[in-house]
Amino acid sequence: MRVFRIILLSIVLSTAAFAAAPRPNIVYFFADDLGWAGIRANQKIAAAKGADVTEISKIITPNIDKLVAGGINFTHAYSNSVCSPSRSSQQLGFHQGHTWADWNDPSDDKAMRTQDPTIGKVLSAAGYRNGMYGKWGYGATRDLENPKIVNLQTLPVNHGYHDCVVELHHIRAHTFLQPTLWYSHVDAKGNIVRDTSLLDNKKMFPKEDLYADNYYTAGAIKFIREEANGPAPFFVQLSFQIPHGPFDEIDTLPGWFDDYKDVDTSNWEQNIKEYAANMTLMDKLIGRVMATLRDPNNDGDESDSIMDNTLIIFSSDNGGGNYKELKFFNGNGHLRNYKGTVEEGGIRDPLAFYWEGVIEPGQTTDYKTCVTDIFPTFCELAGTQPPVGLDGVSIAPVILGKGEARKRPYFCYEAPGRKSWIWSIVKGDMKLGKEENGTLHLYNLEEDESETNNLASEPDHADLIFELLQIAQDENLEADNLYANVWPTWVGENGANVNDPSSWIETGTWEFKNKWPQSETPAGSWNAVVVNRLRKKQSAYLDSSIETLGFEISGNPDGGAIMELELIWNTTLVGRNEIRLAPNSIVKMDGAVLESMRWVDVQKDATLQGCGSVKATLINAGMLDLAASNVASKRQGAGSLTVSGDFEQSATGTLAVEVGRMSPLLVKGKAAIDGQLKLSIPKKFTARKGERFPVLQARSVTGRFESGSKAVTAGEHKFRIHYGTTSVELEKI
Secondary structure (H helix, E strand, C coil), X not given: XXXXXXXXXXXXXXXXXXXXXXXXXXXEEEECCXXXXXXXXXXXXXXXXXXXXXXXXXXXXXXXXXXXXXXXXXXXXXXXXXXXXXXXXXXXXXXXXXCCCCCCCCCCCCCCCCCCCCHHHHHHHCCCEEEEEEECCCCECCCCCCCCECCHHHCHHHHCCCEEEEECCCCHHHCCCCCEEEEEEEXXXXXXXXXXXXXXXXXXXXXXXXCHHHHHHHXXXXXXXXXXXXXXXXXXXXXXXXXXXXXXXXXXXXCCCHHHCCCCCCCCCHHHHHHHHXXXXXXXXXXXXXXXXXXXXXXXXXXXXXXXXXXXXXXXXXXXXXXXXXXXXXXXXXXXXXXXXXXXXXXXXXXXXXXXXCCCXXXXXXXXXXXXXXXXXXXXXXXXXXXXXXXXXXXXXXXXXXXXXXXXXXXXXXCCCCCCEEEEEEECCEEEEEECCCCEEEEECCCCCCCCCCCCCCHHHHHHHHHHHHHHHHCCCCCCCCCCCECEEECCXXXXXXXXXXXXXXXXXXXXXXXXXXXXXXXXXXXXXXXXXXXXXXXXXXXXXXXXXXXXXXXXCCCCCCEEEEECCCCEEEEEXXXXXXXXXXXXXXXXXXXXXXXXXXXXCCEEEEEEEEXXXXXXXXXXXXXXXXXXXXXXXXXXXXXXXXXXXXXXXEEEEEXXXXXXXXXXXXXXXXXXXXXECCCCCCCCCCCEEEEEXXXXXXXXXXXXXXXXXXXXXXXXXXXXXXXXXXXXX
């Protein structure tokens, strides 16, 4: 586990850019099979679009309503089409084309692996105490009476969760009347007080009625009471089985339908009443947790309330199911199709964030987001770094109303094709789906959320369809369901070649590893981490092009020793989702290419130097050194860096250029600048007064360097900075 510890340390300790982020407690309510219109705020939107929500509006959910109304409601949030992939994508931050759990696999041992960084692992390494309650869905057999653990690597206690009351198989969770559940507990010192054990629920919580969600909630409340106002923040996920069927088991609870005595249910059959009662029970359980947050020690005095430092999330794992109860209530509203499909009704879900005094109440946004965004969002709020190359991005700026979230170019989803499409991709307002027989569906979601007008045959969209089909192939949406990303870590000697197989080791072990071919050198399935493990500077070089899913270079997270990577002339390093230069790293480019579908992220205390091309958005919070002495100036284009996307330099960033070079920084997109401009001059430099020299050119330029238009010096020379709409120049004064 030492190598994997290095990965976690590089995530946790190289987080200068996140150091000022708040560290709230986090409580995450995760419903099961709740349709998009299962919350009152979305019912109103569905009604405005012509959906009949008369009956569903009668369902009593005051606590959920208050939570949604008191924060920000995302009306265009996605999960996956069924349970297990959504839980995997949530914990890992990857879509189904990259995770191991493509579907609700019937086997007992397929799930998250030892080497996978999860929400629990990363938050635990960042100092959080974590509790998992409810439907986990991985690690044991489905037997109701005597289930057996069959996959230790996937248990929540092995993924950073310190306290658990869980169900370990999703089919065993198809009843609410399990007499036993799986319990575990790890104390604050890391001692295993209770290993994962199958225990009698009534003995653990004798005051609770025999209903699984009651026990899950009781476990969460007990953990919150123990951790509230303690030295560490906590994360609690409460994954309800409600409103997944069966619904009739709620009849065993005393007074199960008493809440509806004043509601007109004259046209409700028994099964309809049972569905509504389940929803109201979940709402009451959420209310119990909220009350615990307001009064953790339960003494009637709310002076110990932790509500003002607790982020609360409410969401669901997939769309509502294709069953008569949901159809009666029209729980997917105006959206097409149901759970198990990748049309809007199968993958769009309710999502709301609530944080008293921090998130402005009463907000509604159509900002597109996905369950894969949860992990990086939690990381940012916790002040720590997410693993490199996730499909998800942090939406913390959106929920906090501060700054802008990084843009996702598209969203990807898979289904088995038994009922409808085998995959879908959402890019902007356009959505492409493909059936198993090859039939294509293209919809404009801005104009046609119900997916009724198929545009796939229109010639105007041919280029877009071609692009999205290529994305589907590149994102592995039709790959074997055993395909998954891997986490190799650098173990090379000083001065080694990145392409040398002996320079890498894959962390952890997992079932089925040998069932599909795995490259010994960097490949498209790799989330590769080159981290200095020594107390002194290390270097490596790349002499031929490679393609990875994510690529990170990091100095020693404990001692700060530099990790240097040199890209030899005409080589290309691809990190499809991300290339990250973490603190204490240096990447030297000599006519090389860095390429990503998203961004190259130069973080604080990291340096990108030299010349070449960045085929991505370039984000600079560290040093972009275009005046580096190692540049081979005799080569064509030496000293210039071309960025095909946007360029963003933050307040901590520095752009270093040598005055007199023809065009140091060429940005084909937009440039947003802040931070420092550092100048150097070559030997025998001369310039006449008023002569101008370029710093950067872009399609548009916004912002200014910290020095503004004040005179800046380089050696004995002084220059004034001129900011144009498409360029920044220096004028000799």
